[in-house]
Amino acid sequence: MAAGRTCTALPLPSSFNNGYIKDGRGGWRPLARKKQRRRVRVDDPLDSLAHLQLRIKEKILKEIEKIKRMKKPDQQAKVIKMAEVAKDLASGTVGGAAQLIVGHPFDTIKVMLQSQPAPLPGQLPKYSGALDALKKTVSHEGPRSLYKGMGAPLATVAAFNAVLFTVRGQMESLLRSEPLAPLSAKQQVVCGSGAGVAVSFLACPTELIKCRLQAQSTLAESTSSTSLKYHGPIDVAKHVFRSEGGLRGLYKGMLPTLAREVPGNGVAFGVYEASKTSLQVQEAPPSSAMAP
Numbered sequence: 001m002a003a004g005r006t007c008t009a010l011p012l013p014s015s016f017n018n019g020y021i022k023d024g025r026g027g028w029r030p031l032a033r034k035k036q037r038r039r040v041r042v043d044d045p046l047d048s049l050a051h052l053q054l055r056i057k058e059k060i061l062k063e064i065e066k067i068k069r070m071k072k073p074d075q076q077a078k079v080i081k082m083a084e085v086a087k088d089l090a091s092g093t094v095g096g097a098a099q100l101i102v103g104h105p106f107d108t109i110k111v112m113l114q115s116q117p118a119p120l121p122g123q124l125p126k127y128s129g130a131l132d133a134l135k136k137t138v139s140h141e142g143p144r145s146l147y148k149g150m151g152a153p154l155a156t157v158a159a160f161n162a163v164l165f166t167v168r169g170q171m172e173s174l175l176r177s178e179p180l181a182p183l184s185a186k187q188q189v190v191c192g193s194g195a196g197v198a199v200s201f202l203a204c205p206t207e208l209i210k211c212r213l214q215a216q217s218t219l220a221e222s223t224s225s226t227s228l229k230y231h232g233p234i235d236v237a238k239h240v241f242r243s244e245g246g247l248r249g250l251y252k253g254m255l256p257t258l259a260r261e262v263p264g265n266g267v268a269f270g271v272y273e274a275s276k277t278s279l280q281v282q283e284a285p286p287s288s289a290m291a292p
Contacts, residue, residue, distance in 0.1 A: 089158070089161055089162055089165060092161035092164075092165060093157055093158040093161050096157040096158075096160065096161055097154060097157050100150065100153055100154055100157060101150075101154075104146070104147055104149075104150045104153075105146035105147065107210075107214075108137075108145075108146050108147070108148060108149070108214050109130050109133050109134055109137070109146075110130075111211055111214040111215050112127065112133050112137065112214065112215065112217075113127055113129075113130065113133055114215075115211075115214075115215035134146075141217065145217070148213045148214050148217075149209065149210035149211065149212070149213030149214045149233070150210070151232065151233045152206045152209040152210050152213075152233040153206050153207070153210055155233075156202060156206050159202060160199060160202055160203070160206075163195070163198050163199055163202055164195050164198070164199050164265070165195075167194055167195040167198040167199075168191045168192060168194070168195040168269065171190065171191040171194045171195070172187075172191050175187045175190065175191065183273065184273075185270045185271075185273045185274040185277070186270070188269045188270045188272070188273040188274075189266040189267065189269065189270035190266070191269060192265040192266040192267070192268060192269030192270060193262045193263065193265060193266035195265050195269075196258075196261035196262040196263070196264060196265035196266060197258065197261070197262055199261050199265065200254065200257045200258045200261045200262070201251075203257055203261060204250070204251050204252075204253060204254050204257040205237070205250040205251060207253075207257070208236075208240070208250060208251075208252060208253065209233050209236045209237060209240075210233075212230060212236045212240075213230055213232075213233065213236060216229055216230055237250065
């Protein structure tokens with residue numbers, strides 16, 4: 001500093017005092033300070049992107065290693081098996097629902113033909129055939145009448161597939177000599193038959209409710225009644241449970257259901273396994289090197 005010169009500090013505003021400023025009401029408030037953002041210098045965007053990808057890859061690899069350390073090999077196999085079972089059940093449920101939606105109108109016509117009353121002497125039957133039943137049903141009750149009684153089987157299609165494939169899988173495990181060993185067609189028949197027994201306990205009350213709803217319009221006409229007896233699947237179940245012997249009423253026709261489901265599922269799974277085995281392409285032996 002040059003001699004003879006003095007440095008005098010500039011006076012601070014009267015409203016400023018040690019980081020505080022008057023608020024205009026006679027009080028003091030802290031002076032707001034702007035936060036400085038930390039700036040990251042990026043020389044090359046491609047280098048920055050590559051660095052980000054590398055960090056993400058390292059993080060994914062760390063998570064994979066963590067999962068491998070947490071789960072033992074047998075636990076991993078169980079998780080994979082459960083995922084496969086869940087996938088099969090979901091696929092079977094969607095497929096079963098699609099099959100039900102497409103095939104239920106034909107089942108309704110079948111039940112109406114089976115439940116129509118016998119004609120009096122000299123009279124023609126109410127329906128002369130499937131096409132006649134279809135035309136009369138649609139003209140009198142509308143297209144929606146073809147889907148009468150579909151609620152009960154549609155609501156139980158997931159449970160139906162779950163019971164079918166779960167019981168079949170358990171029986172396959174019992175019949176295998178070692179894990180993942182293939183089963184013969186005869187063993188698949190046994191597994192399918194056992195699954196048919198379990199499925200019958202679910203199919204019998206479901207079909208009873210369905211058939212009652214499908215046939216009630218035909219039965220009402222035969223008794224000269226204008227009002228419908230049932231108003232839905234739950235109403236059918238309540239009526240049968242109260243007036244037809246409780247659970248025994250819901251399981252009317254259990255023996256015919258068993259006679260259909262047990263051999264039907266057994267033959268279906270047996271033929272499926274036999275066909276799959278016969279259509280498998282055997283690996284050709286490696287060709288020997290040709291001599292020069």
